[in-house]
Amino acid sequence: MAAAFLPPSLITVIWGFIGIVCPLFAKGPNKGIIQCCLMLTAACCWLFWLCCYMTQMNPLIGPNLSRHSILIIAKEWGNEITNTTTT
Template identity: 35%
Template sequence: MRAGTQIGIAKLWDPGHRVETCQNLALGQLGNLPEMDKHVAFTAVTVFWLLFAVIGFLVSYRFEERGIIRCCVILTAVCCYLAWLVTFLMQLNPLVGPRANQKVIFGMITYWPNSFIHDQSDP
């Protein structure tokens, strides 16, 4: 590796920079990141698939095989929505988190003062 590459990597993993970035995020200086983002995403996708089903149902009146078209449109909307909902809920509250070996955990405790791994007991 060249010296410039090593400096870039050191800057990337600089714990002071990470703390400053986290503080900026907490204060909302890097963008509008409210806790309502999950509700907005949930509502937007729900409304999209609901509109898809309703519009598809209404468009089916123009065709002779309206029963088949309604069935296909509504089944498509329900299946796609359920697939998205399961994925969304699994990411919202994961059952299994990332795993690290002891050296990585010790490095996090040593170099990141505001890490989630600390010597205080969890509530």
């Protein structure tokens, strides 16, 4: 169970550092814009990662290939399947 808790925690800490700590070191005349960009970047990247991570945890649908598609893929990858139909 701890293995499933580690990746979200680690990524949250990394993006939290970028979004909270890094803006404190911004300098120059555009300090506010740089801080805003860093915080928005961190929030958007973390949210995108979280959505992708959670989607892969329990996918709603799997691949649905027709027999013809499987035969074409097998042929292209060098594992040609003989088309034997039993009647």
